[in-house]
Amino acid sequence: MKKFGGEVLLLDRDNINTDEIIPAKYLTEITKEALKPHLLEDLQLKGFDPQSKALADAKVVLTRNNFGCGSSREHAPWAFEINGINAIVAEGFARIFRQNMLNCGMLPIELPKKEITALSKLARQGKAKMSFDLKQQKLTLKAGGRSRAVAFELNDFATKLIKAGGWVAYADTVY
Amino acid sequence: MKKPRTLAQKVFDAHRIDTPCEGMSVLRVDRVFCHEITTPMAITDLMARKMDKVFDRRKIMAVIDHVTPAKDTKSAIQGKVLRDWARRHKLPHWFDIGENGICHAIFPEKGFVRPGMTVIMGDSHTCTHGAFGAFAAGVGTTDLEVGILKGICAFREPKAIKVVLKGRLRKPVSAKDVVLRVIKELTVKGAIDCVIEFTGPVVEKMSMEARMTMCNMAIEAGGTSGICMPDAVTVDYLWPFIKKDFKNKAAAVKAYSRWHSDPGAVYEKVLTINVSELQPQMTVGYKPDEVVDVAKMAGTPVDQVYIGSCTNGRIEDLRAAAAIIKGKKISPRVRAIVSPATPEIFKQANKEGLIDIFMHSGFCVTNPTCGACLGMSNGILAPGEACASTTNRNFNGRMGQGGMVYLMSPATAAATAIAGKIADPGATKSWKKK
Numbered sequence: 001m002k003k004f005g006g007e008v009l010l011l012d013r014d015n016i017n018t019d020e021i022i023p024a025k026y027l028t029e030i031t032k033e034a035l036k037p038h039l040l041e042d043l044q045l046k047g048f049d050p051q052s053k054a055l056a057d058a059k060v061v062l063t064r065n066n067f068g069c070g071s072s073r074e075h076a077p078w079a080f081e082i083n084g085i086n087a088i089v090a091e092g093f094a095r096i097f098r099q100n101m102l103n104c105g106m107l108p109i110e111l112p113k114k115e116i117t118a119l120s121k122l123a124r125q126g127k128a129k130m131s132f133d134l135k136q137q138k139l140t141l142k143a144g145g146r147s148r149a150v151a152f153e154l155n156d157f158a159t160k161l162i163k164a165g166g167w168v169a170y171a172d173t174v175y
Numbered sequence: 176m177k178k179p180r181t182l183a184q185k186v187f188d189a190h191r192i193d194t195p196c197e198g199m200s201v202l203r204v205d206r207v208f209c210h211e212i213t214t215p216m217a218i219t220d221l222m223a224r225k226m227d228k229v230f231d232r233r234k235i236m237a238v239i240d241h242v243t244p245a246k247d248t249k250s251a252i253q254g255k256v257l258r259d260w261a262r263r264h265k266l267p268h269w270f271d272i273g274e275n276g277i278c279h280a281i282f283p284e285k286g287f288v289r290p291g292m293t294v295i296m297g298d299s300h301t302c303t304h305g306a307f308g309a310f311a312a313g314v315g316t317t318d319l320e321v322g323i324l325k326g327i328c329a330f331r332e333p334k335a336i337k338v339v340l341k342g343r344l345r346k347p348v349s350a351k352d353v354v355l356r357v358i359k360e361l362t363v364k365g366a367i368d369c370v371i372e373f374t375g376p377v378v379e380k381m382s383m384e385a386r387m388t389m390c391n392m393a394i395e396a397g398g399t400s401g402i403c404m405p406d407a408v409t410v411d412y413l414w415p416f417i418k419k420d421f422k423n424k425a426a427a428v429k430a431y432s433r434w435h436s437d438p439g440a441v442y443e444k445v446l447t448i449n450v451s452e453l454q455p456q457m458t459v460g461y462k463p464d465e466v467v468d469v470a471k472m473a474g475t476p477v478d479q480v481y482i483g484s485c486t487n488g489r490i491e492d493l494r495a496a497a498a499i500i501k502g503k504k505i506s507p508r509v510r511a512i513v514s515p516a517t518p519e520i521f522k523q524a525n526k527e528g529l530i531d532i533f534m535h536s537g538f539c540v541t542n543p544t545c546g547a548c549l550g551m552s553n554g555i556l557a558p559g560e561a562c563a564s565t566t567n568r569n570f571n572g573r574m575g576q577g578g579m580v581y582l583m584s585p586a587t588a589a590a591t592a593i594a595g596k597i598a599d600p601g602a603t604k605s606w607k608k609k
């Protein structure tokens with residue numbers, strides 16, 4: 001199973017698409033490693049710099065709705081994975097992106113808009129870190145000396161995929 | 176009494192092998208389609224796991240379509256990984272250069288998709304194949320990998336959105352204009368985890384090509400797939416491939432009617448659109464739901480016109496565009512490119528004299544490929560340039576970093592090529608004469 005939790009990167013916008021996460025020109029790469037320097041290269045977001053330390057240090061992304069919309073390219077979750085970002089907390093995901101994350105044994109968490117707004121506000125209070133308790137289905141965000149704990153839901157199938165380390169391993173043992 | 180089911184639910188019921196948790200289904204897949212962008216990583220991973228096998232070589236179809244002919248060493252390697260694999264497993268349905276075309280155009284053209292099937296592919300526009308009354312959905316490389324190995328795929332049970340199209344579609348308004356309007360109404364996230372069912376008198380009169388154009392863009396509203404009820408039009412299209420299975424066409428229509436949604440089936444949402452009033456539509460921003468009447472943008476300069484892709488590179492699309500440019504020259508302010516989606520379409524267009532029309536007007540005609548659609552080859556934009564395009568996605572940088580993509584119908588793109596700026600095809604004289 002992968003490790004989840006650590007520094008949080010806030011991407012405060014709806015509809016961040018797969019072309020912004022990893023542009024099509026890198027789709028001819030055939031290793032995950034080659035995607036590493038290009039994560040979020042084309043993202044249009046005020047105050048965001050793809051070369052920043054905030055991205056380099058990040059282990060968790062906190063974002064808004066319809067995250068990962070567009071192409072089916074698994075290169076998008078891979079680009080996060082290879083940069084050590086295994087968990088993404090969002091108001092909502094595009095279907096294929098969410099399934100791709102689970103298939104790679106990554107952690108996609110969906111929370112109501114109100115909760116995302118509260119977490120975003122807290123994350124702006126300084127260096128933010130998030131931890132996950134998969135058993136209790138609870139996450140905790142700590143920033144600026146304050147903390148906020150939130151319950152999340154992950155269905156059985158998702159939990160099994162994450163524990164197995166992804167869909168290939170799971171399918172090969174079960175089907 | 177049995178609960179009424181939607182078409183997609185019926186396909187799920189017929190293919191479900193497991194319910195790993197409430198709301199999730201593991202389905203048997205009838206078709207696994209592959210192309211050279213998302214499949215090579217699945218192949219290399221299977222090889223690394225020492226599981227380089229295919230579940231059924233007759234149900235796996237593969238094509239090189241995104242970058243073809245190869246443009247550089249990296250794309251050549253991708254093609255080679257797919258080619259070596261297709262040969263190694265003796266895939267009977269494998270389309271390499273000379274015979275290759277855009278996946279979502281060539282696979283239906285070869286009759287691979289039938290009503291009631293389940294289809295997956297490592298490509299978000301796999302939703303196109305729902306036009307045949309199949310459940311067809313785009314997946315990532317890992318899903319594709321498991322599909323190749325085991326012939327299964329897991330999905331959330333889809334909800335359904337019903338789009339009822341009423342009225343009369345008046346040329347030059349087309350399926351593309353209709354679907355752009357539908358996406359505007361639903362928004363880019365309005366159909367997440369839903370299948371968009373296109374129904375109503377307008378759909379019944381539509382060709383398979385037009386239905387594919389609409390289903391193709393279901394993903395742009397976040398939809399898992401688009402879907403249409405199989406009918407006489409579906410049977411006509413498939414007839415060369417299914418005639419040995421049925422006594423006559425009427426028998427096929429009757430058999431396929433089992434893949435119709437039941438009256439009383441439950442929908443998340445019903446959207447009714449009267450297309451009689453619809454004007455040509457286009458996008459203006461970086462999201463496919465930012466849609467306006469073309470008339471509103473008329474006169475906006477563009478640098479390139481692109482006619483092609485899995486949305487609008489089929490024969491009807493080329494006919495619609497050629498009807499407008501016939502006998503005219505494109506504006507010197509623009510460069511124009513047309514990419515027939517498959518070799519069959521290319522040959523047919525040639526036979527009908529359409530290729531001549533395009534070339535006389537100043538269009539560059541390319542081989543069948545995705546090419547400029549995703550900014551990988553054959554017509555990438557320079558920063559600051561704009562393209563009038565018949566493709567399906569207008570994300571920032573999609574056709575080249577810093578470029579702007581205006582999505583529209585082939586007729587609008589053709590009128591724009593002649594005018595050298597955005598032009599409403601309904602307002603052009605040549606069309607009015609017809």
Ligand code: SF4
Pocket residue numbers: 241277278279298300484485486544545548549566567
């Ligand atoms: S034509 Fe464009 S949208 Fe269609 S499969 Fe090719 S790249 Fe994807």
